[in-house]
Amino acid sequence: MLPRSPSRAATREPSAAKVPEITAVFWLIKVLTTGMGEATSDYLGRLSLALAGAVGVLGFVVALGVQFRTRRYVAPAYWFAVAMVAVFGTMAADGVHVVLGVPYPVLTAGYSVLLTVVFLVWHRSEGTLSIHSIVTRRRETCYWLTVLITFALGTAAGDLTAMSLHLGFLASALLFAAAIALPALAWWRWGLNGTLAFWIAYVLTRPLGASLADWLGKPPSVGGGVGWGDGVVSAGATVLILVLVGAVTISRHDVQRAEDAAPVRRDGTVPAGDEGLRPPAVEP
Numbered sequence: 164m165l166p167r168s169p170s171r172a173a174t175r176e177p178s179a180a181k182v183p184e185i186t187a188v189f190w191l192i193k194v195l196t197t198g199m200g201e202a203t204s205d206y207l208g209r210l211s212l213a214l215a216g217a218v219g220v221l222g223f224v225v226a227l228g229v230q231f232r233t234r235r236y237v238a239p240a241y242w243f244a245v246a247m248v249a250v251f252g253t254m255a256a257d258g259v260h261v262v263l264g265v266p267y268p269v270l271t272a273g274y275s276v277l278l279t280v281v282f283l284v285w286h287r288s289e290g291t292l293s294i295h296s297i298v299t300r301r302r303e304t305c306y307w308l309t310v311l312i313t314f315a316l317g318t319a320a321g322d323l324t325a326m327s328l329h330l331g332f333l334a335s336a337l338l339f340a341a342a343i344a345l346p347a348l349a350w351w352r353w354g355l356n357g358t359l360a361f362w363i364a365y366v367l368t369r370p371l372g373a374s375l376a377d378w379l380g381k382p383p384s385v386g387g388g389v390g391w392g393d394g395v396v397s398a399g400a401t402v403l404i405l406v407l408v409g410a411v412t413i414s415r416h417d418v419q420r421a422e423d424a425a426p427v428r429r430d431g432t433v434p435a436g437d438e439g440l441r442p443p444a445v446e447p
Contacts, residue, residue: 181236181297182306183417185361190368192242192407197317197372199400200249202380204257206393215254223251227307231300236419238412242404245310252314253373260319267323274316278366281309292358295419309362317369325374331387332378339371376400 183189207215226247229240256274259265265273285305286292297306324335343364350360380396381388411417 180419181303182294183236184419186417188411192404193368194372195400195404196246196249197369198376199397200253201373201376202393202397203250204253206397219251219254222247238408242408248311249314252311253318256315256318267319267327270319271323274312274319278312278316281312313366314369318373321370321373325386332374333387336371336374339367343367
């Protein structure tokens with residue numbers, strides 16, 4: 164008798180970690196995608212709100228569909244998803260502010276609470292928030308929901324400091340760059356939990372990239388911008404992203420090694436000590 168083929172549900176489960184290794188290139192591409200998402204959303208919104216909505220929603224659905232169909236990390240698919248989430252997340256935050264009139268402080272607080280709830284639910288159900296544990300469909304779903312909320316939160320936080328608090332875009336970018344350095348230093352020198360340090364930095368890269376994009380794209384009369392134009396900033400960031408993603412696709416330096424993946428028990432939890440950014444080596 165021929166062995167039965169695996170079920171459709173089983174074949175859809177990831178066969179390896181679905182997110183990249185965290186390197187300097189990862190953070191560079193991440194900041195570029197945040198800036199690209201901000202500039203693209205603003206540019207399309209000025210051309211046509213209907214066009215912006217169609218591109219944002221359709222791109223978001225298609226990109227996540229492609230990402231979820233892969234069974235391991237594929238750089239073009241992953242970063243395409245991040246880029247489209249960046250565009251959609253910007254529209255989500257800006258749309259609520261413009262259409263419903265919700266102030267940026269309220270938006271920032273609301274998205275912060277929502278992100279905290281998602282983290283608590285994710286950790287309660289999976290026992291870890293480590294990016295080295297994204298090896299099941301449920302964890303991947305939690306991961307992308309978190310990413311989406313961080314983009315919306317970052318957009319609101321960046322506009323809060325630049326516009327509501329009147330710091331301007333450049334000062335806001337410098338503020339968030341300094342804020343990112345704090346968890347990095349705490350992780351490096353004082354042993355801050357790696358997963359906590361990662362997610363703090365991940366959230367803050369959104370307002371950092373968005374503030375830089377707004378500073379370069381907006382006119383001096385709006386937040387002290389340089390005035391290059393949102394279209395130019397979007398196109399430039401897109402080109403740089405394509406070059407860097409092409410480089411990591413060829414080199415594969417950002418593919419997580421099997422031995423780096425956090426071990427997962429049969430009940431889906433991760434043993435104590437393996438919930439950090441990089442799990443410790445397992446003694447033989």
